[in-house]
Amino acid sequence: MSTENEGTAVPADHPAAPSTPSTPPTPPSASTPAPAPAPAPSDAPTVAQSPAPEAAPAPAQTPAPAQTAASAPAPAPEPTATAPTPTPAPAAGWPPPPPTVPAWGAPLPPAPAAPAAPRRRTGGLVAAVLVAALVAGGIGGGIGYWAAQRGDDGVSSTTVSSGEAPASFKREPGTVAAVAAKALPSVVTIQAKSGGSQGEGEGGTGTGFVYDQEGHIVTNNHVVASAADGGTLSVTFPDGKSYDAEVVGRAEGYDVAVLKLTNAPKGLKPLPLGDSDRVAVGDSTIAIGAPFGLSNTVTTGIISAKNRPVASGDGSGGSNSYMSALQTDASINPGNSGGPLLDASGAVIGINSAIQSTGSGFGQSQAGSIGLGFAIPVNQAKNVAQQLIRTGKPVYPVIGATVNMQEQGEGATIASQGSGGTPSVTPNGPAAKAGLKAGDVITGFGDHQIDSGPSLISEIWTHKPGDQVKITYERDGKTSTATVTLGERTGDS
Numbered sequence: 001m002s003t004e005n006e007g008t009a010v011p012a013d014h015p016a017a018p019s020t021p022s023t024p025p026t027p028p029s030a031s032t033p034a035p036a037p038a039p040a041p042s043d044a045p046t047v048a049q050s051p052a053p054e055a056a057p058a059p060a061q062t063p064a065p066a067q068t069a070a071s072a073p074a075p076a077p078e079p080t081a082t083a084p085t086p087t088p089a090p091a092a093g094w095p096p097p098p099p100t101v102p103a104w105g106a107p108l109p110p111a112p113a114a115p116a117a118p119r120r121r122t123g124g125l126v127a128a129v130l131v132a133a134l135v136a137g138g139i140g141g142g143i144g145y146w147a148a149q150r151g152d153d154g155v156s157s158t159t160v161s162s163g164e165a166p167a168s169f170k171r172e173p174g175t176v177a178a179v180a181a182k183a184l185p186s187v188v189t190i191q192a193k194s195g196g197s198q199g200e201g202e203g204g205t206g207t208g209f210v211y212d213q214e215g216h217i218v219t220n221n222h223v224v225a226s227a228a229d230g231g232t233l234s235v236t237f238p239d240g241k242s243y244d245a246e247v248v249g250r251a252e253g254y255d256v257a258v259l260k261l262t263n264a265p266k267g268l269k270p271l272p273l274g275d276s277d278r279v280a281v282g283d284s285t286i287a288i289g290a291p292f293g294l295s296n297t298v299t300t301g302i303i304s305a306k307n308r309p310v311a312s313g314d315g316s317g318g319s320n321s322y323m324s325a326l327q328t329d330a331s332i333n334p335g336n337s338g339g340p341l342l343d344a345s346g347a348v349i350g351i352n353s354a355i356q357s358t359g360s361g362f363g364q365s366q367a368g369s370i371g372l373g374f375a376i377p378v379n380q381a382k383n384v385a386q387q388l389i390r391t392g393k394p395v396y397p398v399i400g401a402t403v404n405m406q407e408q409g410e411g412a413t414i415a416s417q418g419s420g421g422t423p424s425v426t427p428n429g430p431a432a433k434a435g436l437k438a439g440d441v442i443t444g445f446g447d448h449q450i451d452s453g454p455s456l457i458s459e460i461w462t463h464k465p466g467d468q469v470k471i472t473y474e475r476d477g478k479t480s481t482a483t484v485t486l487g488e489r490t491g492d493s
Contacts, residue, residue, distance in 0.1 A: 001363065003446065011316035013153065014036055014326070014348045021052070032197065038391035046351070049235070053178060053316055064213065069175050070365050079487050083356050084208070087264055090442065091115045098383070103265075106367065115282055123366075124282065130382065130479055132133040138426060143162045147301055148331030156258055174344065175445030176286060176300055176363065179286055179300045179342065179344070179345070179346040180286060180288065182247060182346055183271060183286075183288060183340070183342060183346050184211040184288065184296055185237065185239070185269060185300075186209055186268070186269050186270065186271045187207065187208075187209050187210075187238070187271075187288045187339060188207070188208050188209065188210070188217060188235045188236060188237055189205060189206075189207060189235070189236045189290045189295040189296075190205065190207065190208050190217075190219060190223055190224065190232045190233065190234070190236075190245075190338065191203060191205055191226050191233070191235075191236070191258070192204055192205075192206065192223060192225075192226050192227040192231060192232075192233055192302050193226070193227055193231050193232050193233075194226045194227055194229075194230070194231040195230070195231065196394075202221070202226060203227065203231070204226065204260070205290055205293045205337065206219055206220060206222075206223030206224070206289075206290070206335060206337045206338045206339075206396060207223070207288070207289035207290050207336055207337060207338045207352070208223070208235065208259065208338045208339070209271050209288075209338075209339065209340045209348065210268050210269065210270045210271060211258070211270055211271075211385060212268075212270050213268050213270060214260075214264065215260055215264025215268065216248065216258055216259070216385075216389060217235060217245065217258070217259040217260070217261065217262055218256070218257075218258055218338070218351065218381065218385050219256075219257050219258075219259065219337075219338030219351075220255050220256065220257060220338040220351065220353050221250045221251060221252055221254070221255045221256060221257040221321070222255060222312075222321075223257065223337050223338045224247055224250070224259065225250070225252075227247075228247050228250060232244070233245040233246065233247070233259060235259065235261060236317050238295070238296050241265070243261045243262065243263060243264070243265070244261070244262045245259040245260060245261050245262060246259065246260055246261070246262060248260050248388055248389060248392060249387075249388030249389070249391070249392040249393060249394070250388070250394075250492075251384050251387075251394030251492065252321060252394075252492045253321055253322065253394065253396055253461065253492060254321060254323070254376065254380065254381070254384045254394060254396075254461065255312065255321035255323065255353050255376065256351070256376065256381050256384040256385060256388070256394075257338075257388070258385050258388045258389055262448075265275075269345075271340055271342075271346075271348050272346065272347045272348065273347060273348050273378055273382055274343050274345075274347030274348055274349040274378060275349075275378075275379065276350060276377035276378045276379045277377075277379055279303055279306065279326060279343070279349050279377075280391070281302075281303050281304065281305060281306060282302055282303060283302060283303045283342075283343060283344070284301075284302055284343065284344040285300065285301050285303055285328045285330045285341055285342065285343065285349075286298060286299070286300050286330070286341070286342040286343075286344075286346075287299045287301070287328070287330040287331070287332055287336060287339060287340075287341050287342075287352055287373070288339050288340055288342070289301075289332070289333075289335060289336030289337070289338075289339030289352060290335040290336070290339070291331070291332070291333035291334065291335040291336050291369075292333055292334060292335050293335055294335070297336075298329045299331040299332070299412045300330055301328050301329040301331070301371075301373075302328065302329060302330075303326055303327070303328055304327045304328060304329050304371075304372075305324060305326075305327035307324045307325075307448060307459075308324065308325045308326070308327045308328070308374060309322070309323075309324060309325075309452070309454055309455035309458040309459070310322070310324075310325045310354055310374045310454075310458065311454040312353060312374070318456075320362050321353075322454055322457045322458045322461060323353065323374065323376050323377075323380070323461070324377065324380075324448075324458040324459055324461070324462050325350075325353070325354070325374035325375060325376065325377070325458075326341065326349065326350045326374070326375045326376075326377055327372065327373070327374055328341060328350075328374075328375060329371040329373070330369075330375050331369045331373075331375060332352050332355050332369055332373030333355065333368055336352045336354075337352060337353060337354075337374055338352070338353075338371075339351070340352070340354045348378050349375075349377070350375030350376055350377055350381070351375055351378065351381050352373060352374075352375050352378045352380050353375060353376050354373070354374045354376055355369060355370075355372060355373050355374065356370065356372035356373075356374075357369075357370060377462070378392060379462075380461065380462055393491045394490075394491065394492065395465060395488050395489070395490050396461060396465075396488065396489045396490075397460055397461065397463050397465045397467065397486040397488060398429075398430065398460070398465075398486065398487045398489050399429070399430045399436075399460060399471075399484055399486060399487070400425065400426035400429025400430045400431045400432060400487055401414050401421065401424060401425045401429070401430075401431035401436060402414065402415045402417075402418040402424040402425075403415060403442070403453040403456055403457075404453050405452075405453040406453075407452065407453070408451055408452040409451055409452070410441060410443075410451070411441040411442055411443040411450050411452075411473075411474070412442045412450050412451075412452060412453045412455070412456035413439070413440075413441045413442075413449060413453075414431070414436060414437070414438050414440045414441075414442070415438065416438050416439070417438070423436045423438075425437060425438060429487060430484045430485055430486055430487045431484060432487070433484075434471065434482040434483060434485075435482055436471070436473065436482065436484075437475070439475070440473045440474070440475050441473060441474045441475075442471055442472070442473045443472050443473060443474060443479075444470075444471065444472030444473075444481075445459045445460065445469060445471055445472075446469050446470060460486065463486055464487075465486055465487060465488030466485065466486060467482070467485075467486050468483055468485050468486075469483070469484055469486065470482070470483050470484075471483070471484050
């Protein structure tokens, strides 16, 4: 803050500035001789026109006379006999005296060096931030140095030598690293190729996991579909050992497949299976797979939704698969398909199967993860795997009705007729026995709301043949309910 014009008396060693005259003085012309300098009056007022305080005792030495407003740029005159009355010295401290004001018409004193321009306020803030950062770093270094020097009289290096480092590091059982270390030996990378043993055909990379000690590997159907008819399959473990494999059974609708190692090694450790019905939104997840061929990749996230109806394809235009999926934000990419989705304890709660990618719907395109991955609930996958191991063929629960697969938002509408002109409601089938007819709109299946044909199939396939489920439907604007006993269909049609 400026201290000018605050009524501070002018000190003795600075000339007094003249008071502002009522009319401007006329400057002397070049022909007019400069008048002789006159001594400064002793009662000259200060710049602020404030009364001067009581004079202090005069100093021993005679002060230099002050310049007057009429002084000319000539050599300084000899001092007169009459000494000017000294201006009392200001009291020590704040504020400082005002700057000397040169007399009008007098030569200007040499200009002092220009002070640095004041920084803008934003610059000051940036400087304050930098200083704060440096101070914080200094404090950290000082504390480290102080801690290292306690009890040591001499100055020595604060570097910790390798001999002082901990001999071992043990991770707690519940950490992601510990869970991954235990699960990784049982997760495999699958190479599928079509076109025989010479490998001329197309192929791809996916993931699977050890299901039992007999050498069964569970994965997605779309991972092995290209090699299912005359192709080759190889399974590689994290230790680098590879084994040939063959397809035991595939379920296109569930997108589940089971392989068998042709020469299974001893000591296989199956991954423990969890209970996907008990999974809650927000539970931690760990995904293991080979995204874009990068084997043994571990990513983490949470369960971001449950019972998400998803229809996905293998990219070849074949039959779609439907699942009431677990949604996770763990990074899942092409190549993660068929790999396990683990909970925090390391138990399998799902099989990573599909991703949502920008610009290309659900499926397994080469687009990267945007945090929307979908896994087949392990309870459903387990039932399908056991069926495939026993018979080699999948079994699907059905309601015996054909529904519209294109409409969304209003429920699943029973079509006017089935494929090839067949009745949309199978005579004497589950839906017919429950009283459903063509044109009925199914809006609820069990405890879940239905908004489309795919969501209805996804919910049906979470059950088993013979299960009894309550159905809510609308007919002619009236809502009704019925109980359906699910039938079955064997094999993929």
